[in-house]
Amino acid sequence: MALGRYDYERRYRRRFWAGFAKFGLFAAVLLGVGLFAYQMGIEQLKGRDVTLREEISTLSRQKAELELLASQMQHAARTAEARAAELEARLQREVPSGELARLTGLVSERLKGGMDPNRLAFVIAQVQAVRNCQPAETKRFALATPLLKSGNRSTSFNNGAVTVSGEGQSSRNAQGNPESWFDPAQPVTIKIAGMGGKDTVAKGVLPLHQTVVIDNTEYRFTFAPGARSFVEVTADRCPFP
Structure with missing residues (x-):
């Protein structure tokens, strides 16, 4: 009877420690998998962080280039506007309009028709504002x-x-x-x-x-x-x- 009880307790202890060893092994495997997944997640985060930093650097560089280009275009637009205003003012000063344009056209037609410029100038000089009509x-x-x-x-x-x-x-x-x-x-x-x-x-x-x-x-x-x-x-x- 003593021997039977001894065998039963020993088998119980062996099953207990075998179950505990299996649980420990499962826990170790689970812990290893968790640590591996955690490490992989850390590496992915590091990779994403590096990628994001590179993208930010690229976008910052592109932003600076675009700002420089916009500044250059604004400067060019202001220069073009100033040039256009200057040309318009010069056009108004130098190109005749109204009655002066009509008279200029008549003078040009007479010169093209072979009239002596000196004679035409003399006729214009002789015209008086007050006429004896x-x-x-x-x-x-x-x-x-x-x-x-x-x-x-x-x-x-x-x-x-x-x-x-x-x-x-x-x-x-x-x-x-x-x-x-x-x-x-x-x-x-x-x-x-x-x-x-x-x-x-x-x-x-x-x-x-x-x-x-x-x-x-x-x-x-x-x-x-x-x-x-x-x-x-x-x-x-x-x-x-």
Whole structure:
């Protein structure tokens, strides 16, 4: 009986210590796995930290480069704006506009046409702001139409030195039929003829304005509708230049 009890207790102790050894081995394995996983996590964190630091360094460098580029572009934009303002101011100073541009164009046309620059300069220098002009003179004449071309269809100025005539489109009645007198709402053709000189033609809807120089005299004409079939002509006559 004593021997049996002894064997039972010894087997119990062996099972106890065997179970304890297995638990210890399992705990050691579990601890090892945990330590390995922890170490791996530390290494990954270190790797990510290094990567993040490199990315931050790269982004910081790119940010600095972009800021430098933006500063350079702003400087270039300010320089371009200043240059544009300077060119615009220079353009306004040097390029004629308005009446000066028109006069510059006329001078250029005369020079291209072969006029002597010295003669042109002399004519411009002789022009006076105050002019000794004759009083304006107003006359009228009947404008010729396709249905009425006979009779006196002109008038003259300065004792016949200048003759003015013209023609227009026939006016139409309520039925649409043409009449003898001209239609003032339609374009007309005015001819200014000097004795032995070249004719000047003005075209358009009345009123019209035309300036001509004949025999050292400048004529400034204004043509306006008058009584039915008539055109009123007002002429200023001044010495030229």
